[in-house]
Amino acid sequence: KQEVTQIPAALSVPEGENLVLNCSFTDSAIYNLQWFRQDPGKGLTSLLLIQSSQREQTSGRLNASLDKSSGRSTLYIAASQPGDSATYLCAVNWDNDMRFGAGTRLTVKP
């Protein structure tokens, strides 16, 4: 059964820190992996998508990596800001079956 796990469930850091969010998944035969941001009471905003053939993607202060063989992805956030506070969700796609992790709730303190 395909499963996605995110650790930690919650993270609190002071402003300016670099941080890493983790996502692990069963079954390495994925189509792609997508990282989302969700603000309280809102929908999901796509941050980065990594295709199966790629190792990483970057957008601004965000960098996502993918290691299919070990079933892991990381989302690196550089120089965190209070505006980065949100829940970050990892979603893995296996052939029309997209599974989400439960998310990491990030708080960046001024």
Next chain:
Amino acid sequence: NAGVTQTPKFQVLKTGQSMTLQCAQDMNHEYMSWYRQDPGMGLRLIHYSVGAGITDQGEVPNGYNVSRSTTEDFPLRLLSAAPSQTSVYFCASSYGLGGGYEQYFGPGTRLTVT
């Protein structure tokens, strides 16, 4: 481009009532899907469609029906609402699920069943 729109934003139902959650997209996406999000859990796939006239079940389909008569619309029907269906429902669309196709999400419908 309005993107993915969902109506209503909030809904309260009594047990046993039926209703339809609406979802529409204006991006000409073939793939559309419905998820539910419960506290402490990730989103779970209810039903999806790979094009007009084609639908299939996801991880948690029981108690829900879908149909796809046009590319733009993908309504979700609750046949007989139960308290266990209290959740936030998200609709999503994309050109496909493989490769570099991003999924775009609507703002969600918050449903309470009493």
